[in-house]
Amino acid sequence: MKLAVVIPTLGRKAVASRLLSHLESQSRLPDHVFVTAPDEGHVEQETSHSYPISMVFGGRGLCAQRNRALSQSIGGFDIITFFDDDFVPSDDYIKNVVDEFELHNEYSVLMGDVLYDGAHDKACSFEEAIRILQHAASSPPPFHDPVDHLGAYGCNMSIRTSAIGAVRFDEKLALYGWQEDIDFTAQLRRHGRVVRLSSLRGVHLGIRSGRVSGVRFGYSQMVNPVYLARKGTMPVGFAADLIFRNLAANLAKSLFPEPHIDRRGRLKGNLIGARHLIAGRIEPEYVLELK
Known part of the structure; x- marks a missing residue:
């Protein structure tokens, strides 16, 4: 082969x-x-x-x-x-x-x-x-x-x-x-x-350079699972668990974040994503509009 x-x-x-x-x-x-x-x-x-x-x-x-x-x-x-x-x-x-x-x-x-x-x-x-x-x-x-x-x-x-x-x-x-x-x-x-x-x-290795900002990543953590669940390639329960675990981790660790993770940026992105989902906007590509 x-x-x-x-x-x-x-x-x-x-x-x-x-x-x-x-x-x-x-x-x-x-x-x-x-x-x-x-x-x-x-x-x-x-x-x-x-x-x-x-x-x-x-x-x-x-x-x-x-x-x-x-x-x-x-x-x-x-x-x-x-x-x-x-x-x-x-x-x-x-x-x-x-x-x-x-x-x-x-x-x-x-x-x-x-x-x-x-x-x-x-x-x-x-x-x-x-x-x-x-x-x-x-x-x-x-x-x-x-x-x-x-x-x-x-x-x-x-x-x-x-x-x-x-x-x-x-x-x-x-x-x-x-x-x-x-x-x-x-x-x-x-x-x-x-x-x-x-x-x-x-x-x-988990090299940090070249990755997206914490805000962009946090937005994707909320919106991408919902988008894929609607598309049918991710089970709804799997998507919900993924969203909950990431949101809970970012919320709990935002006061004392790890030095290698932008928890506050991720939490901000989570909240923007949540607001869009509530408004019925399921647009993973909106991440391009964020900094």
Whole structure:
């Protein structure tokens, strides 16, 4: 099977370059890597790699960037693996993805076990990620495979391209997207299972640069789940729980926020989003109007 890796990036050229170098250590190299960015200013000058690489340039927005890369890759590959530019996969990650898809025709989407997620905790360095992966290599897996999910976690997800068809990332989920991964992969469950596997290991650094403001993110926390519930790609109960948990966390922690999270900005965005929802405005793209 032929596998392409897609890496969206924005304002983190050194981070993306480090990942490209790290992919050289894969026991099974990708057949092609597509780096998708707004323009050349977001990527390092090209250097030679052991695998083919293409730069895909266009407008901003995670969903738009992924869709541009899909348009170039979907016809020529059996598997498309999406990595965030700050995701560090284990050296056998790609080999294991290919092996699993070859062995299990019932799988449409695979995601790995994120051993540490800096997006939900303090960001970690590339060196720390390598140490975590090395330690995990000698440890038993934390759960029994496979674990079925509603949708995949976008920092690392692999898609059987035959399941994609006309499905694309929803560009109404502007900028950082938020829940765009659930929306996209939940639609692929009609063709097969969406599962998490312990054989696919990685670390999400959680680099803060390149992310949207706290206000914008807080707005998306309120509006995006309602939009996706109405669209039918997210269960209503799941969406309600997501909104409640985020609003409660931002409210409770706004007095003494963590240094790495803009809780007050998120709470402000939550309140703007709540006001729009009460008024019947379910417009995830309104996030572009916020600062």
